[in-house]
Amino acid sequence: MGRPKPIRTSSLDELRARFLEQGEPASPHLIAALRRDPRQGAQTLAEQLSNSRRRALAEERRMLSLLAWEEEHWTRGVVRIAGVDEVGMGPLAGPVVAAAAILHPHDRIDGVNDSKQLDAEERTRLAEIIRSRAVAIGIGEASVEEIGRINILQAGLLAMRRALLALSPEPELVLVDARKIDGLPWPQEARIKADASVHCVACASVVAKVHRDAMMTALDETYPGYGFAQHKGYGTPAHLEALERLGPSPIHRSTFHWGGRQLTLFGS
Structure with missing residues (x-):
């Protein structure tokens, strides 16, 4: 599989496929660039990617919290x-x-x-x-x-x-x-x-x-x-x-x- 196409030359459909369908994380820079794009499709995609990013960050926080009790014991040398x-x-x-x-x-x-x-x-x-x-x-x-x-x-x-x-x-x-x-x-x-x-x-x-x-x-x-x-x-x-x-x-x-x-x- 080749390198992904540069974002600046990608169509909205290509960006949707890459960041929504394939699940690649979207950077704040990309979302900000889409928000500056006057096209309705770009605005919709920016909102979708922003929501997806919020969900991913919330899930990451949940997972870190889920592991916190075990991490305390692991750092003290309790393994099993x-x-x-x-x-x-x-x-x-x-x-x-x-x-x-x-x-x-x-x-x-x-x-x-x-x-x-x-x-x-x-x-x-x-x-x-x-x-x-x-x-x-x-x-x-x-x-x-x-x-x-x-x-x-x-x-x-x-x-x-x-x-x-x-x-x-x-x-x-x-x-x-x-x-x-x-x-x-x-x-x-x-x-x-x-x-x-x-x-x-x-x-x-x-x-x-x-x-x-x-x-x-x-x-x-x-x-x-x-x-x-x-x-x-x-x-x-x-x-x-x-x-x-x-x-x-x-x-x-x-x-x-x-x-x-x-x-x-x-x-x-």
């Missing part, structure tokens, strides 16, 4: 930092799944965020990148039977503990979202909403969500008619209608946590 998060606390069916992720120091997965802020396609893309670049990934689950026996909050902690214990190599430090996980041999630190504000926890959130979604899609074939592939066990109108029509399946939970209370869904 594990982020852990769970998904599936709210559904009516299926297990709780947790993932733990250790990334290489100073590595960053651009675009990663709390899994709830990403669509399914972006989560899948990012999960593949995270798995390919991570030092270690651990997956843990708590079954429907365990959820019913020990309650959903304890099941979430159990799944996270299992995910962390599955890591190889082991972490030196665990970062977790606003809780303390008992039974771990490593120090841990908690932060509220860490899945949206801490890089390794966000990575774990994405991996856990993609893993659980794949499980529920597979379970849709084992227990057809409930729509697990679509709603992943959450209480959508279609899911509630299927429950009314078919009754609970073996992977439906007997209890549900709501407003600080453990409610019975099925059975006595």
